[in-house]
Amino acid sequence: MSINIEKIIQDINWHIEPTNLYEPIGYTLESGGKRLRPQLVALACEMFGKDPQTIENVALAIEIFHNFTLLHDDLMDNSPTRRNRPTVHKKWNANTAILSGDAMMIKSYEFLAKIPEKYWVKVFPLFTQTALEVCEGQQLDMDFEARRDVTIQEYFEMIRLKTAVLLACSLKMGAILAGASDEDQKLIYDLGIAIGIAFQLKDDYLDTYGTFETLGKRIGDDILCHKKTFLLLTALKDANEQQRNRLKSTIESTTQTDSQKIETVTGIYNELNIPNICEVAINNYYLEADKLLQKISVADESKTKLKTLIDKLKIRDK
Amino acid sequence: MSINIEKIIQDINWHIEPTNLYEPIGYTLESGGKRLRPQLVALACEMFGKDPQTIENVALAIEIFHNFTLLHDDLMDNSPTRRNRPTVHKKWNANTAILSGDAMMIKSYEFLAKIPEKYWVKVFPLFTQTALEVCEGQQLDMDFEARRDVTIQEYFEMIRLKTAVLLACSLKMGAILAGASDEDQKLIYDLGIAIGIAFQLKDDYLDTYGTFETLGKRIGDDILCHKKTFLLLTALKDANEQQRNRLKSTIESTTQTDSQKIETVTGIYNELNIPNICEVAINNYYLEADKLLQKISVADESKTKLKTLIDKLKIRDK
Numbered sequence: 001m002s003i004n005i006e007k008i009i010q011d012i013n014w015h016i017e018p019t020n021l022y023e024p025i026g027y028t029l030e031s032g033g034k035r036l037r038p039q040l041v042a043l044a045c046e047m048f049g050k051d052p053q054t055i056e057n058v059a060l061a062i063e064i065f066h067n068f069t070l071l072h073d074d075l076m077d078n079s080p081t082r083r084n085r086p087t088v089h090k091k092w093n094a095n096t097a098i099l100s101g102d103a104m105m106i107k108s109y110e111f112l113a114k115i116p117e118k119y120w121v122k123v124f125p126l127f128t129q130t131a132l133e134v135c136e137g138q139q140l141d142m143d144f145e146a147r148r149d150v151t152i153q154e155y156f157e158m159i160r161l162k163t164a165v166l167l168a169c170s171l172k173m174g175a176i177l178a179g180a181s182d183e184d185q186k187l188i189y190d191l192g193i194a195i196g197i198a199f200q201l202k203d204d205y206l207d208t209y210g211t212f213e214t215l216g217k218r219i220g221d222d223i224l225c226h227k228k229t230f231l232l233l234t235a236l237k238d239a240n241e242q243q244r245n246r247l248k249s250t251i252e253s254t255t256q257t258d259s260q261k262i263e264t265v266t267g268i269y270n271e272l273n274i275p276n277i278c279e280v281a282i283n284n285y286y287l288e289a290d291k292l293l294q295k296i297s298v299a300d301e302s303k304t305k306l307k308t309l310i311d312k313l314k315i316r317d318k
Numbered sequence: 319m320s321i322n323i324e325k326i327i328q329d330i331n332w333h334i335e336p337t338n339l340y341e342p343i344g345y346t347l348e349s350g351g352k353r354l355r356p357q358l359v360a361l362a363c364e365m366f367g368k369d370p371q372t373i374e375n376v377a378l379a380i381e382i383f384h385n386f387t388l389l390h391d392d393l394m395d396n397s398p399t400r401r402n403r404p405t406v407h408k409k410w411n412a413n414t415a416i417l418s419g420d421a422m423m424i425k426s427y428e429f430l431a432k433i434p435e436k437y438w439v440k441v442f443p444l445f446t447q448t449a450l451e452v453c454e455g456q457q458l459d460m461d462f463e464a465r466r467d468v469t470i471q472e473y474f475e476m477i478r479l480k481t482a483v484l485l486a487c488s489l490k491m492g493a494i495l496a497g498a499s500d501e502d503q504k505l506i507y508d509l510g511i512a513i514g515i516a517f518q519l520k521d522d523y524l525d526t527y528g529t530f531e532t533l534g535k536r537i538g539d540d541i542l543c544h545k546k547t548f549l550l551l552t553a554l555k556d557a558n559e560q561q562r563n564r565l566k567s568t569i570e571s572t573t574q575t576d577s578q579k580i581e582t583v584t585g586i587y588n589e590l591n592i593p594n595i596c597e598v599a600i601n602n603y604y605l606e607a608d609k610l611l612q613k614i615s616v617a618d619e620s621k622t623k624l625k626t627l628i629d630k631l632k633i634r635d636k
Contacts, residue, residue: 021457072420076413095394095460098416102390103453105423110446121435124442128428135421139339142413 044174084216137162164196198285220262362492386422402534455480482514516603538580
């Protein structure tokens with residue numbers, strides 16, 4: 001099966017009144033991104049036996065919801081750019097970002113309700129629960145910025161909620177629409193959690209070790225925003241006293257410039273072999289995903305496309 | 319039938335993790351208000367033959383959604399108080415107001431999904447459409463603040479979306495849950511639009527002619543925020559050239575104090591008999607509501623409670 005999700009997204013007409021409400025939604029959605037979640041819905045559905053008409057609207061609902069979270073997160077983080085373009089609150093203003101985001105979230109429910117009614121009873125509660133969990137994850141992420149005692153375990157719970165549950169939900173939605181068994185639905189959900197955690201670990205990694213050109217956003221934001229990333233938490237755990245003190249004083253410094261802070265912190269990460277530790281952790285989650293994929297009760301050849309996508313995610317640099 | 323909506327709202331447990339996400343929701347919901355929308359759900363349902371178990375969650379969903387809109391609107395308007403207490407963005411901060419508001423909106427869908435599945439197909443699309451219209455109304459309201467050429471007709475379309483559709487939706491939800499005919503559902507929806515418009519006209523009136531003690535918020539905010547209210551638009555229409563110039567220069571003045579502005583504008587309203595014109599307009603919408611109520615195909619005695627509520631709304635001072 002193949003659905004051209006990019007075309008479907010670009011074809012939605014947002015040139016409707018009031019334009020100040022809907023134009024920023026079109027602007028947010030047209031700017032691309034990986035469309036990973038719609039791909040997951042489609043691949044899961046195809047793996048279990050497809051029903052393209054029903055996939056399309058669920059895929060759209062999830063992609064619109066995901067972009068809503070980016071819109072509001074960018075405002076809360078005061079991020080100036082996203083995908084090489086000004087964020088909505090920079091191009092318009094904060095109120096536009098708030099209200100267009102709200103409308104976007106409601107729109108995601110509107111698209112969800114376009115699927116045949118027989119699926120509603122499974123799809124609506126999963127979507128709502130996932131959406132709430134994403135908010136909880138974002139809240140924990142913000143809470144952690146002000147805390148100095150975040151554990152690595154708490155970090156994993158945060159990224160499970162903030163990132164992984166929506167990928168898991170996407171896969172499970174595809175499985176539901178294809179009529180997969182409850183057991184396979186659970187396996188593919190857990191697989192989504194594993195690749196979601198790996199995905200977020202890679203995001204943390206790229207925020208420090210990626211490039212502006214590839215990512216389309218500032219490098220080192222996490223360091224400047226006191227984000228408790230896997231990199232920082234592992235560094236704090238592994239550091240000797242002198243390194244730990246340098247890390248803490250640099251991050252909390254009010255006299256160092258942004259680039260000085262990024263350079264110093266990255267230097268300590270390198271001393272502590274953090275890039276490699278992070279890569280090993282990412283790899284372990286992908287191995288876990290592979291194991292779960294093997295357990296799913298469909299023929300191996302049906303799993304190829306999802307396997308290929310997972311392999312691509314492993315080596316992404318943006 | 320009677321459901322104690324206040325008790326049901328107060329009994330929801332918001333003391334859950336992450337507390338920074340859910341506590342502001344509890345704070346927003348516990349602070350009372352008229353609970354008008356849940357009352358409308360219940361009264362409509364009772365009028366057509368009740369089913370209390372199903373009313374409760376729809377009433378909660380709508381009340382939570384309504385309070386979500388207040389939370390985000392207060393942030394966008396930068397209002398310092400609501401119901402005599404600091405608004406969420408003042409008590410916490412803007413990010414808390416954004417994210418807790420988002421979670422609140424999703425929660426409203428969660429409560430909606432608690433009603434029996436057989437109602438979903440009617441209830442979900444109505445709720446989603448109404449929620450989008452409320453966003454559109456809020457957008458128009460903000461657009462109007464920057465415009466100088468808003469017509470009274472545009473104003474009525476804005477308040478229909480911003481305020482009336484949610485009251486109409488509340489009544490129609492009650493009718494749907496009670497199994498009312500399509501025609502009666504339409505009549506009660508239109509009745510809701512009429513009392514909704516009357517309700518917003520009264521809100522406009524009270525923003526200038528109410529008291530801080532009764533309303534729990536600053537008087538004259540609409541004047542200071544350049545809101546295109548029924549009062550202002552009617553005054554601009556009815557004013558002579560000298561009055562119109564005084565109105566415009568006062569509202570846009572950067573040298574006058576807030577209280578000078580409010581005093582001058584209110585003075586011109588009084589010269590032009592605006593309070594009386596506003597009261598007549600409000601009354602006409604209530605007469606329209608009465609006519610629609612008469613057309614609904616249930617016995618007159620079943621209509622008494624809704625009639626009593628409408629009569630109460632007519633004379634409210636807060």
